[in-house]
Amino acid sequence: xxxxxxxxxxxxxxxxxxxxxxxxxxxxxxxxxxxxxxxxxxxxxxxxxxxxxxxxxxxxxxxxxxxxxxxxxxxxxxxxxxxxxxxxxxxxxxxxxxxxxxxxxxxxxxxxxxxxxxxxxxxxxxxxxxxxxxxxxxxxxxxxxxxxxxxxxxxxxxxxxxxxxxxxxxxxxxxxxxxxxxxxxxxxxxxxxxxxxxxxxxxxxxxxxxxxxxxxxxxxxxxxxxxxxxxxxxxxxxxxxxxxxxxxxxxxxxxxxxxxxxxxxxxxxxxxxxxxxxxxxxxxxxxxxxxxxxxxxxxxxxxxxxxxxxxxxxxxxxxxxxxxxxxxxxxxxxxxxxxxxxxxxxxxxxxxxxxxxxxxxxxxxxxxxxxxxxxxxxxxxxxxxxxxxxxxxxxxxx
Amino acid sequence: xxxxxxxxxxxxxxxxxxxxxxxxxxxxxxxxxxxxxxxxxxxxxxxxxxxxxxxxxxxxxxxxxxxxxxxxxxxxxxxxxxxxxxxxxxxxxxxxxxxxxxxxxxxxxxxxxxxxxxxxxxxxxxxxxxxxxxxxxxxxxxxxxxxxxxxxxxxxxxxxxxxxxxxxxxxxxxxxxxxxxxxxxxxxxxxxxxxxxxxxxxxxxxxxxxxxxxxxxxxxxxxxxxxxxxxxxxxxxxxxxxxxxxxxxxxxxxxxxxxxxxxxxxxxxxxxxxxxxxxxxxxxxxxxxxxxxxxxx
Numbered sequence: 205x206x207x208x209x210x211x212x213x214x215x216x217x218x219x220x221x222x223x224x225x226x227x228x229x230x231x232x233x234x235x236x237x238x239x240x241x242x243x244x245x246x247x248x249x250x251x252x253x254x255x256x257x258x259x260x261x262x263x264x265x266x267x268x269x270x271x272x273x274x275x276x277x278x279x280x281x282x283x284x285x286x287x288x289x290x291x292x293x294x295x296x297x298x299x300x301x302x303x304x305x306x307x308x309x310x311x312x313x314x315x316x317x318x319x320x321x322x323x324x325x326x327x328x329x330x331x332x333x334x335x336x337x338x339x340x341x342x343x344x345x346x347x348x349x350x351x352x353x354x355x356x357x358x359x360x361x362x363x364x365x366x367x368x369x370x371x372x373x374x375x376x377x378x379x380x381x382x383x384x385x386x387x388x389x390x391x392x393x394x395x396x397x398x399x400x401x402x403x404x405x406x407x408x409x410x411x412x413x414x415x416x417x418x419x420x421x422x423x424x425x426x427x428x429x430x431x432x433x434x435x436x437x438x439x440x441x442x443x444x445x446x447x448x449x450x451x452x453x454x455x456x457x458x459x460x461x462x463x464x465x466x467x468x469x470x471x472x473x474x475x476x477x478x479x480x481x482x483x484x485x486x487x488x489x490x491x492x493x494x495x496x497x498x499x500x501x502x503x504x505x506x507x508x509x510x511x512x513x514x515x516x517x518x519x520x521x522x523x524x525x526x527x528x529x530x531x532x533x534x535x536x537x538x539x540x541x542x543x544x545x546x547x548x549x550x551x552x553x554x555x556x557x558x559x560x561x562x563x564x565x566x567x568x569x570x571x572x573x574x575x576x577x578x579x580x581x582x583x584x585x586x587x588x589x590x591x592x593x594x595x596x597x598x599x600x601x602x
Numbered sequence: 603x604x605x606x607x608x609x610x611x612x613x614x615x616x617x618x619x620x621x622x623x624x625x626x627x628x629x630x631x632x633x634x635x636x637x638x639x640x641x642x643x644x645x646x647x648x649x650x651x652x653x654x655x656x657x658x659x660x661x662x663x664x665x666x667x668x669x670x671x672x673x674x675x676x677x678x679x680x681x682x683x684x685x686x687x688x689x690x691x692x693x694x695x696x697x698x699x700x701x702x703x704x705x706x707x708x709x710x711x712x713x714x715x716x717x718x719x720x721x722x723x724x725x726x727x728x729x730x731x732x733x734x735x736x737x738x739x740x741x742x743x744x745x746x747x748x749x750x751x752x753x754x755x756x757x758x759x760x761x762x763x764x765x766x767x768x769x770x771x772x773x774x775x776x777x778x779x780x781x782x783x784x785x786x787x788x789x790x791x792x793x794x795x796x797x798x799x800x801x802x803x804x805x806x807x808x809x810x811x812x813x814x815x816x817x818x819x820x821x822x823x824x825x826x827x828x829x830x831x832x833x834x835x836x837x838x839x840x841x842x843x844x845x846x847x848x849x850x851x852x853x854x855x856x857x858x859x860x861x862x863x864x865x866x867x868x869x870x871x872x873x874x875x876x877x878x879x880x881x882x883x884x885x886x887x888x889x890x891x892x893x894x895x896x897x898x899x
Contacts (some may be wrong), residue, residue, distance in 0.1 A: 217897060237893060274697060276896065278741050279739070280628075280630055280740040281736075281738065281739070281740050281896045282629060282894065282895075282896045282897055283631070283632060283633050284630065284632055285632055286631070287631065287632075288631045289629070289630040289631070290627065290628070290629055291627070291628045291629075291630070292625050292627050292628075293627075294623035294625070294626070295628075297739065297740075304735055304739060306660065306664060308664055309660065309663070309664065313660070313663075316656055317656055317657070317660055319742055320650075320652050320657070321653060321735065321739055322658040322739060323649075323650070323653075323655075323741065324652075325652050326655075326656070328654045366823040372625060390684070462859060502720040514833070531729055553859075
């Protein structure tokens, strides 16, 4: 039973370009505006796939790969340029929760407003009002204008409404990233419940771990095209490989003469086996081999971990070291507990003036449970009363 | 195609059982101008009627929620205009008002006029001002401009109470002809809806429309018999003048309520025909533009 079908769907956006050369003459400016030429951009190109009833499909890819366009096409916010989309049953999108809220209206009024914008009938909302309010935990504030809500309450109410839609097909964006830890696990729990009750789910996310946990199947998008399809772990591995390829393509050779160069970089687990992925909380060993051409070189060796969005997540580096003779060598970084959150990281590494740009990729899988941006290595124990007393004394003294 | 829902007991956690036993298959493809698609749009609109009610009520509630005068604003606006025009046209210059006091004469026509003008001005901007919704959730977009038309009808009803008081004050007794007000307001609603739909969609692509709006409304006001009677229009101009549907609305509204005169049937017929043609045409155009609305807004 097919609940959802994309049949050779393409979506073209027209981007208007204006001549950027500035001109003072207002008449010329108007003419220029009228003459602005357009350029075609295919956000989604010839994409076909199917989702069976009760299946959870994940769609992954870089920013701009066409994921959000697929979401918009599915939710009918925009229409395809060509091709056909078939949806069997009622579809609800849990994207950008709370976007239908009006600040002046009370929580209750907004539940009705937002619910009806999402396609619920009045009697359905009435029937689910208590559930929604309970889920969001805003009982006491039901008759307060939502502009007085905290941002957390706002998001919780938004998600609660969307999560109680009586839909057959559910679209999930990065919505699970809202609210505090407690609420996040509640959201995940709700999605799992919905899955188990046989809803068809399409999940679009950067969170590869979540895709792996929630989905039965995954699609990989790249520049508007569907390039891989299969089980989540296969597709995620492919994504990782592609990311590395992409990095190799954009990697540039340093043109400044450097006194030393990086020969290779490799990642290892605690046993010393070479790995391409580890779990959060595992021990990580990074080995960087280098060669010194010209002595003396004074430099540190550094390893950068970038997210696919180009944000520096973390960095490893040695102190400045003087390499007195021509040599080859190896630096070994040891991280007893990997703190990076699950996802793909692109690696830069550098010595002296040699900068290897995005020369490798490394995947972090969900391991140690944590919430927030990164895992903070820690241990814990319950302390005896006696000990506590001594500690207090120590604190008091310092 | 549509299958039974038996395998899928409508949700969990004590949710209500799904009302529809069958799933509806929805096909989304590139926009085209087929009758079938138009029929589908109308059906979708029926499906979303609850949203239409909720949003219309919301429109009315929100508009007055934060203002001190609240609902009184529905009266203040036409009333203030009436005072201004009375000052100019019955004290500064003498405008014929066909035997009724000028104040009530002007107010009776200003009522439908302000309703029309408010609906058009705010409705035209509705898609742009709700871009946060339009780009994130799907619902039939025509609901947005339409709710402004409903809200303006509400204003008309509130404003009418003042007209009743004024008529009481001037001891004007309405005749049975007042029943004509129903078809007149119906024609006005259909016309307003037609114009608002088309302009709201075009406004997304050409913001110039919103810019030109105040000017257009000013011109349109003076091209309609609001501050002056239809009888003041020279006979040679009448055949052209009457093509403006608002002539048939404002003049006739005043005639049947205030003056106890039979409506100008020709003007009303023109207004009715124009509206009846305009609404479906503008709905079709709206639906065509709707397809790429979210990409542009």
